[in-house]
Amino acid sequence: MFAFIDDxxxxxxxxxxxxxxxxxxxTYHAHASRRGDLIKLSIRARRDAALLPEVQRVFDENFQxxxxxxxxxxxxxxxx
Numbered sequence: 001m002f003a004f005i006d007d008x009x010x011x012x013x014x015x016x017x018x019x020x021x022x023x024x025x026x027t028y029h030a031h032a033s034r035r036g037d038l039i040k041l042s043i044r045a046r047r048d049a050a051l052l053p054e055v056q057r058v059f060d061e062n063f064q065x066x067x068x069x070x071x072x073x074x075x076x077x078x079x080x
Contacts, residue, residue: 006032051075054075055071
């Protein structure tokens with residue numbers, strides 16, 4: 001939903017789009033402000049961002065065939 005608003009906000013504006021979609025403009029603006037600043041992200045979101053390269057590495061090393069469960073187990077074996 002946020003991607004749709006980002007794509008069309010130049011043509012229609014945020015508030016008119018939010019009137020049609022089931023989202024408050026303040027919710028969109030809060031999400032947009034957190035997206036650009038890592039300090040404003042939650043602890044979980046910061047940890048996920050830090051682990052993303054490791055997850056991608058494990059996925060790539062296993063020929064991109066591991067599912068979520070197998071990637072998680074491999075990362076646990078490696079001590080993450």
